[in-house]
Amino acid sequence: MIPVLEMRQVKKYYRMGDETVHALDGVDLAVAEGDFIAIVGPSGSGKSTLMHLLGFLDQPTEGTLHFEGKEVSQISSNERAKIRSEKIGFVFQSFNLLPRLTVQQNVLLPHYYHKKRDPGAAERAEKALATVGMSDRALHRPGQLSGGQRQRVAIARALTNNPSLILADEPTGNLDSSTAHSILDLFTELNQQGRTIILVTHDAQVAGRMRRQIHVADGKIIRDQTR
């Protein structure tokens, strides 16, 4: 089976003044369909950079990147936007909901940036809200919701376009432990439904709930284990 996403000898350098920072220094990684991955590492390890590459927010300096079998190492920013729009669902630590939009409108937001009209979008948004258990709050605004509820809405937003890959960046970082637990339960449930999920965290306990753990340090994968 073709992996959803495959990295070979991927390197990412940044220039900071006169110095070159090797944020990623030769990463090999294959994400299979249905994977449930935690990327773990201390800050400065390169896990954020890895996450940006996995989410097509950035592109590698060297190495190759394949997405659903296609070579996508050096593509234009519009092509990356298209992949993000159609194939990737993002969940952030600080939820990033737009306060002036209703829950429903927030969930539909990715659809606005689709180039083609999609008559099924509203229905899928409804379904996504049902999946995260927020159907009854569709007309509320984010300000009227608790942190856990907001993150559920953000997850629903990530689900609307039926992505191949869900990327979550410290999704429980701003939540208390019981709420965090229920959010992780939700991710587990989504994974059991067949979703491919990658979660970035520095919290070993959170990482422990994922099936596969990838440890990053100094721009390299130092351990990749599957339970």
Added chain:
Amino acid sequence: MNLFISIWHGLRQIWTHKLRSLLSLLSVFLGVASLVVIVGFISGLFVKWERSIYESGGIEKITIEDDYLPKQQSHLKSLSNGRTFEDAQAIRKLCHHIEAVSPEIGLDGTVIANAKPFQGRIQGVTPGTFITSRMEVIRGRLITDKDIKQHKSVVVLGSNVVKAIFPPNSDPLGKTISINGDPFTVVGLLKNYVQMNGDFNILDWKNKFTYIPISTMEDRFRSSRKLTWFDIQVENIASIDQTVQEVSNVLIHTHRGLKDFRIETRVDDIALFNKTKAGFDSTGIAIGLVTLLIGGVGITNLMLASVSERMREIGLCKAIGATDSDIFIQILAEATCLSAIGGAMGVGFGIIAIQVLQLALVKSEYSPILSMSACAIGFVFSLIFGVVAGVYPAIQASRLNPIDALRYE
């Protein structure tokens, strides 16, 4: 993302920051409103000027005036007879492209009927006068060539004269009135000319005249045969130069070579009119546009602030699939909506302001007229300036790196 959704988002964003949006569109609003009002005043003046040119004969009118003899002819001064009715008859007979010739002899006099006097201008005229001065009878008839030939004692009255000397509901036609002591029969009543500018009738001068045949005037009231006014109406503007030359030839002949006249056309008047109007219009529009420009700068400023305030939001939109051009259009649409709302409010306020000013200045000849083209220019420029004002912030926003934008606190 389609344009309508961008505009919808723009409007939501503007509505979210009502006060801030209102303040920054205020200068666009003032710019457009001032443009509409200033151009309204200018239009008011020029529409009246234009109308008065038309009502007094229009652009096709040629006026013949008395003039001093040139130096080399000045010793013949005692031979000069000035402009006469015979000149008019010769011109009518000999010149081409002539619509009407209007020789007039006028004097101040008193018209009396029913023991009520009216002090005004008595004009000895030919039928041509009613053409050059654009006057029609409402009842009865005008002065005819036959009246002139037979030196008849008939009179055509302006509406103000009728009102002054006849009781309401009476029929002046056929009645005898006294002009400077001589009896005349009323044969025609002129239309009442009204061009109201508030309470001020700019055509009222047309209603104040008493017209009698020019020959009768010469007989009864004047020892001299000299004309007081002498106008010619040409058929069309293209033949003015030729007609001026022909009229000059005839007059040189009838005046036996004496150059004691000068011929004036209104071509220069019209050129002056157009030049002055263009000058005023462009000044008015320039003032409005400068204010609008200031408004545009205000909108640029607001949008820049708004972009840096919404870094995370823009980052998010990019992360979930917005392209650079989506963001560009979104910010541009917002700036344009903001400016267009200001423009539309300005047009609305301008229209109301002109109506209020028309009521307030009802007795003045300076009351404004609503210019639809000023409204259109104001609104279109508010749109254009909105787009221009939005370009820089939109470029800034579209260039944001989603990673940096998401990290921004």
